[in-house]
Every structure is written in C-alpha cells, then in structure tokens.
Amino acid sequence: MKIGDLVVHAPKHLEHGQLVGTRVGLVVDLIKKKVWRSSIHGKKVDWSKIEPEPHAVVLYSHNNGTINIPTVELRVMQ
Numbered sequence: 001m002k003i004g005d006l007v008v009h010a011p012k013h014l015e016h017g018q019l020v021g022t023r024v025g026l027v028v029d030l031i032k033k034k035v036w037r038s039s040i041h042g043k044k045v046d047w048s049k050i051e052p053e054p055h056a057v058v059l060y061s062h063n064n065g066t067i068n069i070p071t072v073e074l075r076v077m078q
Helices: none
Strands: 006-009 024-033 053-059 066-070 074-076
Touching (some): 024 066
Antiparallel strands (some): 006 074, 024 053, 053 066
C-alpha cells in the first residue's frame, strides 16, 4: 500500500443491511499508531504492551476530513 492508492475497507460484516467496505477512499498518508483490540488483549488497556502498527490516512468523498484505518483492514483496488 502506498500514498495515492484507492482502497476499500475490507468487508467483514453487515451493518444496517449493507456491506461494510463498499466506498472507495484515497490514501493520502501512511503513519504508525497503536491499536488496543479488546477482543484480543482484554478490557484493561495497557499501552506499554502494544507496538505501533501501520495505518493509512484515508480520504473519503462522504467525509469532511480524513480517517486513520489500520492497513490490515484495507484492500487496495486493482
């Protein structure tokens, strides 16, 4: 994944009867951030146990700004 790629949020489930990940976004930057996944690490947050992971800063036409999404949750459009 690189800046300028078109991506979709990888569909994982249905929300309100609609597939998640049908909108295309533009990667405008790549960063690293920590993510606490309570389903894996539990409810008590301890940031010292987590390493930063790659995130894409994505611009969608329906948003007023960008959003940061872990790259493992994105799929590059072919």
